[in-house]
Amino acid sequence: MPSPSRNGSTKAGDWRTYERVLLPSIRNLHRFDVYVKHGGYKALRAVLTHTKKWAPGNVIEAVKASGLRGRGGAGFPTGLKWSFMPPVDPGTPRYIACNGDESEPGTFKDRQLMEYNPHLIFEGILIAAWAMQIDATYLYIRGEYADWIRHMEYELGKLYTEGYVGQRIMGTDFSSEIIIHKGAGAYICGEETSLLESVEGKRAYPRIKPPFPAQKGLWGRPTTVNNVETLACAPLIINRGAEWFAGIGPEKHPGPVLYGMSGHVERPGVYEYPTGMLITDLIEEVAGGMRGGKKLKAIVPGGASVPVLRADMIDGVTMDTESLREAGSMMGTAGMLVMDEDTDMVKFLRRVTRFYHHESCGQCTPCREGTGWIENLVTRIDEGEGTLRDLDILLELCDQMEGRTVCALADAAAWPVRNTIQRFREEFEAKCRQSIYAMA
Amino acid sequence: MSKITIDNKEYAFQGQPKLLQFCLDLGVELPHFCYHPALSVPANCRQCLVEVGMPVRDRETGEITRNDDGEPVIRWMPKMTTSCSVDMADGMVVRTHRTSEQVERAQKDNLEFLLINHPLDCPICDQAGHCPLQNQTYKYGPEGSRFEFLKVQKPKKVVLGPRVMLDGERCINCTRCTRFTDEVSKSHQLTIIERGVKNYPMTAPGEVFDEPYSMNVIDICPVGALTSIDFRFRARIWEMSSAPSITVTNAKGANCAYWVRDNLVLRITPRANPHINEYWLPDEDRAVWPRFNEHRPEGPQVRMAEELTSVDWEAAYARVSELLGSVDGSSILFLGSPHATVEDNYLLGKLAASVGAPAPEYIPHVKPGAGDGWLITDDKAPNAEGCRRLGIHPVDPALVQARLEAGEIAAVYVLEDDPVASGLFRAVDVQDIPIILHTYHTTNETIVAADVVLPAAMVVETVGTYVSADGYAQRVWPAKAIKGVNRTLRMEMGVSRPDSHGTPFDRWHNESNQVNCKPSWEMLPVIARSLGLQEEDASPKAIMQEVAQTIGAFEGATYESMGAHGVRLAEIGATV
Numbered sequence A: 001m002p003s004p005s006r007n008g009s010t011k012a013g014d015w016r017t018y019e020r021v022l023l024p025s026i027r028n029l030h031r032f033d034v035y036v037k038h039g040g041y042k043a044l045r046a047v048l049t050h051t052k053k054w055a056p057g058n059v060i061e062a063v064k065a066s067g068l069r070g071r072g073g074a075g076f077p078t079g080l081k082w083s084f085m086p087p088v089d090p091g092t093p094r095y096i097a098c099n100g101d102e103s104e105p106g107t108f109k110d111r112q113l114m115e116y117n118p119h120l121i122f123e124g125i126l127i128a129a130w131a132m133q134i135d136a137t138y139l140y141i142r143g144e145y146a147d148w149i150r151h152m153e154y155e156l157g158k159l160y161t162e163g164y165v166g167q168r169i170m171g172t173d174f175s176s177e178i179i180i181h182k183g184a185g186a187y188i189c190g191e192e193t194s195l196l197e198s199v200e201g202k203r204a205y206p207r208i209k210p211p212f213p214a215q216k217g218l219w220g221r222p223t224t225v226n227n228v229e230t231l232a233c234a235p236l237i238i239n240r241g242a243e244w245f246a247g248i249g250p251e252k253h254p255g256p257v258l259y260g261m262s263g264h265v266e267r268p269g270v271y272e273y274p275t276g277m278l279i280t281d282l283i284e285e286v287a288g289g290m291r292g293g294k295k296l297k298a299i300v301p302g303g304a305s306v307p308v309l310r311a312d313m314i315d316g317v318t319m320d321t322e323s324l325r326e327a328g329s330m331m332g333t334a335g336m337l338v339m340d341e342d343t344d345m346v347k348f349l350r351r352v353t354r355f356y357h358h359e360s361c362g363q364c365t366p367c368r369e370g371t372g373w374i375e376n377l378v379t380r381i382d383e384g385e386g387t388l389r390d391l392d393i394l395l396e397l398c399d400q401m402e403g404r405t406v407c408a409l410a411d412a413a414a415w416p417v418r419n420t421i422q423r424f425r426e427e428f429e430a431k432c433r434q435s436i437y438a439m440a
Numbered sequence B: 001m002s003k004i005t006i007d008n009k010e011y012a013f014q015g016q017p018k019l020l021q022f023c024l025d026l027g028v029e030l031p032h033f034c035y036h037p038a039l040s041v042p043a044n045c046r047q048c049l050v051e052v053g054m055p056v057r058d059r060e061t062g063e064i065t066r067n068d069d070g071e072p073v074i075r076w077m078p079k080m081t082t083s084c085s086v087d088m089a090d091g092m093v094v095r096t097h098r099t100s101e102q103v104e105r106a107q108k109d110n111l112e113f114l115l116i117n118h119p120l121d122c123p124i125c126d127q128a129g130h131c132p133l134q135n136q137t138y139k140y141g142p143e144g145s146r147f148e149f150l151k152v153q154k155p156k157k158v159v160l161g162p163r164v165m166l167d168g169e170r171c172i173n174c175t176r177c178t179r180f181t182d183e184v185s186k187s188h189q190l191t192i193i194e195r196g197v198k199n200y201p202m203t204a205p206g207e208v209f210d211e212p213y214s215m216n217v218i219d220i221c222p223v224g225a226l227t228s229i230d231f232r233f234r235a236r237i238w239e240m241s242s243a244p245s246i247t248v249t250n251a252k253g254a255n256c257a258y259w260v261r262d263n264l265v266l267r268i269t270p271r272a273n274p275h276i277n278e279y280w281l282p283d284e285d286r287a288v289w290p291r292f293n294e295h296r297p298e299g300p301q302v303r304m305a306e307e308l309t310s311v312d313w314e315a316a317y318a319r320v321s322e323l324l325g326s327v328d329g330s331s332i333l334f335l336g337s338p339h340a341t342v343e344d345n346y347l348l349g350k351l352a353a354s355v356g357a358p359a360p361e362y363i364p365h366v367k368p369g370a371g372d373g374w375l376i377t378d379d380k381a382p383n384a385e386g387c388r389r390l391g392i393h394p395v396d397p398a399l400v401q402a403r404l405e406a407g408e409i410a411a412v413y414v415l416e417d418d419p420v421a422s423g424l425f426r427a428v429d430v431q432d433i434p435i436i437l438h439t440y441h442t443t444n445e446t447i448v449a450a451d452v453v454l455p456a457a458m459v460v461e462t463v464g465t466y467v468s469a470d471g472y473a474q475r476v477w478p479a480k481a482i483k484g485v486n487r488t489l490r491m492e493m494g495v496s497r498p499d500s501h502g503t504p505f506d507r508w509h510n511e512s513n514q515v516n517c518k519p520s521w522e523m524l525p526v527i528a529r530s531l532g533l534q535e536e537d538a539s540p541k542a543i544m545q546e547v548a549q550t551i552g553a554f555e556g557a558t559y560e561s562m563g564a565h566g567v568r569l570a571e572i573g574a575t576v
Helices: A032-037 A042-049 A056-066 A078-083 A109-116 A118-132 A146-161 A192-199 A228-240 A242-246 A279-286 A321-327 A345-359 A365-382 A388-401 A409-423 A425-434 B019-026 B101-116 B132-140 B176-184 B216-220 B313-325 B342-354 B384-389 B397-405 B445-449 B487-496 B520-530 B540-550
Strands: A095-100 A136-141 A177-182 A223-227 A256-263 A269-274 A296-300 A335-340 B002-006 B009-013 B049-055 B074-076 B093-095 B164-166 B191-193 B200-202 B226-228 B241-246 B255-261 B264-270 B301-304 B307-310 B332-336 B411-414 B435-439 B452-455 B464-467 B472-476
Touching (some): A032 A118, A056 A118, A056 A228, A078 A118, A078 A223, A109 A146, A109 A228, A136 A146, A136 A192, A146 A177, A192 A223, A228 A242, A228 A256, A269 A279, A279 A335, A345 A409, A345 A425, A365 A425, A388 A409, A388 B101, B101 B132, B241 B472, B313 B452, B313 B520, B342 B384
Parallel strands (some): B332 B411, B411 B435
Antiparallel strands (some): B164 B226, B241 B255, B301 B452
């Protein structure tokens, strides 16, 4: 049994009384003056003025102590990632690539942050820039977010005129640039090394690792790639302390997190709560329960590529790395897809496989060819022309793709197929049995 | 010296080579498509996967942990790794498909994937027979296919440029071609467009793939996606024989293979030589194949009653001896040639000396600005450096003109060149004096003035040495047969085309396309003897031996030292 949630009994308090910090309910917070009025850039000012207390190493230590994990999907400890940057070498520029290319189906939380609290992102970037002594940050935003790109560029422009970014930030000796880079509509650009290629103006093919970005990133220079939401947590850690942050949610995966609730719920949307929320709470309380009072059938906890969970698998499961691993899934981006009893899981999988077929970059053979083949097979089953043998082939194709490519996208394409078939096999078999080729 | 264990066998190595290249150098074959030794390593085809492990070391002592049997404990990497991208390390342990079922399985799976959207039109594909995809599928691929859907449709018969055609469906996206244009030729003319399974290489809109090295992408394409517009559907690979040689389009001496069927040269492809052209060949070197087949003379001719008449070789020699014997030897102008081999020029020089004429001179064929500093040189002849080293220097046209006008030239002996087309003199200027011409082609403009026309063997028909502008002495082998019997050539052909006599499709012994010509090194001693001089028949090998022994600039330049890839004369102590 998964351990019961610590929510409701921890120092962070009951989630019902949780006070939002990433998306506080302040009107017009996206505006520079409003953000500053409400204590914005206090953390940055503290760091840049108390350079002894907040020496770069100390900032990294604080982030380590806060237990912050990346919010982009993989959940890698952020402080540890920052500490991978090599020592400063005066002749070598250093970069941050801030990943705002969110394109995982079911994930739309970065957009919310960009719309309502862009300066928290900028402040977070600049604190990270100080901590790793960064020369320039490329903020990569997916091209479809045209409105938010315009909006972010406007606010960044204001930041430049106010002297909060660029040369001699806030009159201190520290200089660091932020450049907003528009994507052109490719899911693959969200893969960290592929994002680097894209920023360099190249075709976004993921790179072979090692070398990792911290050794050879943008233009071969040390680079750290962080998600937008991850960096937005940095000012909070500086302002309120690592202990406060570590006290929110479960010990191994703490902090505030943006849950993107979508699917068959009454109130879909982005909700900020501590990590480690009970999935049932999220569906029933936060998102207003199942749409039309229907029964829950399945959820995908963190974006389309993480394994799907049956309704009977989520009792007591909480939204954090450990609990979800025990339940047989992953936290991913915390963008939860909720499906009710009327959902056709074959159709669900068909749509997911179509996405990965469409978005495979085509660099590696197994992913390029496998995603298309898988979509063909699932489509055939859905259209009533599949055979039971097709199910076996599908599972074998997952084996043929997983772990054999440059990046993790082949795995991301194979997991939903494997898990959906394994966890809803009877539905797939039923479609195959009814098919015109049932005996094949 | 570090050690690596591959399939339970230990090998020593130095430095940090990539595993795949190390295996290939050892002769341990691993299937691969995207890897090319001269290009960057993208590891995108995923065909060369192997299992890699490292011995476990004790954290404190750094000692290798051993199990009860004293064997080192190996920590295997959780995933299989592409051998092309693995940097070798001391103690590394590798399992290939020979010892690992997992690897064997992965190779099979990957080939299944590569083939599902490949058109499998091998019967009409130019690449069939020397296709890495075809070969490796036979060796490592699955028995059949489980794919029961429409294959992806992509553009076919796309003319990328004047010389290269694309079949998008055959492409397996190895990106060798785009990497070639990015990293080697640096034209950046090709890129992959579209996404995922629809990917294929293409130029930017409105751009033409016309760089001077474009055809190299055809050679490195591991499938038949990029084919030569020139060569498409002209011959199957197994119908042709190929002979190692060098190109004679310019003075670089790029190594190539001449592909021949029925004694017709059908195409020219690069032959790897790390010192000269690596793996590449400029397009202009490949485009010249028709010159070996077309406008070739049919036997010797002599001028009788103002008309050139075909005669047999004895009659032609007799006429040469008659013409040369009737004039003062010292007033014969001998023209050597940067197109001819060192051996031919050397024999001409000997002949000139024997009759008391001044040393031969040659007509330079330099086009200033034509070169690119890489594989294309300003000099459009292959052996000017060889001539120079023999003491044959560029001719002074003004001096020749003056001597002709003064009547100081009583006869002209031209070795494998065209003084009229080169503008050395006009045909009318030499109407009254005998001209003896060794020529490759009937289009030679000096023929109208010639009294004896002796058809000479071209580079594809002879044996000889050329010295490149960079001072590499390289020998060539005959690629096709000529009429008549020359035991030296026959013997060399047996060596140069190890497979040639095995294919029944290359009818090299069929006389229909054999040119009635002779190598100049066969003709010159006969002519010398007909003039009453002492000159033995000798094979080019023996002639070169003599050159190496008597001329300082060629010291040590024997056929043995040249081998298959030539030798840099400066490095073997030849004086410049």
